[in-house]
Amino acid sequence: MFAQLGGGIFTKAADVGADLVGKVEAGVPEDDPRNPAVIADLVGDNVGDCAGQAADLFESIGAEMLSAMILGSDLAEKSGMTNDMATYFMMFPLALHCLDIIASTFGMWFVYTKPGLPQFNAGYGEMEDSLDIMIRGFKYALAAGISGFFLLAYIFLNDKRYETWLYFALCGLVGIMVSYAFILSTQYYTDYKYGPVQNIANASKTGHATNIIAGLAVGLESTCIPVLCISVGISLSYWLGNMSGLIDKHTEKPCGGLYGTAIATMGMFANGVFVLSMSGFGPIADNAGGIVEMSGCSESVRDITDRLDSVGNITKANAKGYSIGSASLACFLLFSAFIDEVNFVSNKKFHVVDITNPDVFLGGL
Secondary structure (H helix, E strand, O other): OHHHHHHHHHHHHHHHHHHHHHHHHHOOOOOOOOOOHHHHHHHHHHHHHHHHHHHHHHHHHHHHHHHHHHHHHHHHHHHOOOHHHHHHHHHHHHHHHHHHHHHHHHHHOOOOOOOOOOOOOOOOOOOOOHHHHHHHHHHHHHHHHHHHHHHHHHHHOOOOOOOHHHHHHHHHHHHHHHHHHHHHHHHHHHOOOOHHHHHHHHHHOOOHHHHHHHHHHHHHHOOHHHHHHHHHHHHHHHHHHHOOOOEOOOOOOEOOHHHHHHHHHHHHHHHHHHHHHHHHHHHHHHHHHHHHHHOOOOHHHHHHHHHHHHHHHHHHHHHHHHHHHHHHHHHHHHHHHHHHHHHHHHOOOOOOOOOOOHHHHHHHO
16 A cells, blocks of 8 residues: 555656646756756656556455455355365466466567567657557467466366356456456557547647646546446356356355456456556656656657657556556455355345445446
């Protein structure tokens, strides 16, 4: 919590403070060496966008892993599994996060510039876009994650009575697709090549007021697609989990739905390491631009770092959307695990407004 809030507050305070002192009061350019607050700004990028973002994702991953293990244990008890199968269902989330490291590392091998094609030029003509290079690596990481997910589901969740593993593997595929939709949505709303950012730039020509209105409107609108993606993902994974064939031995009803949503959330993190690495690109590029400005390099060098910085802002936004979306799913899973445990210990079924019911949770979103 300290890393998230302290880092986030420090970076914004340092950034705005440096701009106010330099550009507004002293009339010097951004990152000018005469403004010592620039150093605080560069440090802030690291503590906010590297340490803070990592802490945020670590929190979400820890919460989701533990809640998925609890839900796996409860599912095993409800459906009358053997102790061996129950252990496999509990250990599956741990195996998936090992897969995350392997799949993301595989994707990183494909992050390189193509020979013979210049990556930068001052006129922004024919070149290979920095973001496209990273998205290419992310797609390879996704492919590795999907393959590994199906393999691990077959090894861990292969209950001989049903084709259980296949349905839970499809739940993971739903989660992976939701994470990819997050990336595409964020890119659309933050990349200078698309309409939303261009509209803000055009609105800025007529003054501060239209700049603020356009920027706020785009920011509010950009939340729509992720919320719809989460809603579809939870609904579909809950349905697939119930289709897995696992039946509650007490009520004779399907009981795999909540575990299915847990697996979908694990799927979102099948490439979490890669997304966090893309996020780290942002402050690195931003700091490079500051160093170029303070060291008095030529304008052409600054053009290159500005282009990298704009891509870095997109990758930072990607990671923020990714971590916030996963945090909302973590809340759902933790509450589900908590209510499951309360009902199990007390032997009662509480009749309240139950946000562990996907329909209720999605209505709340």
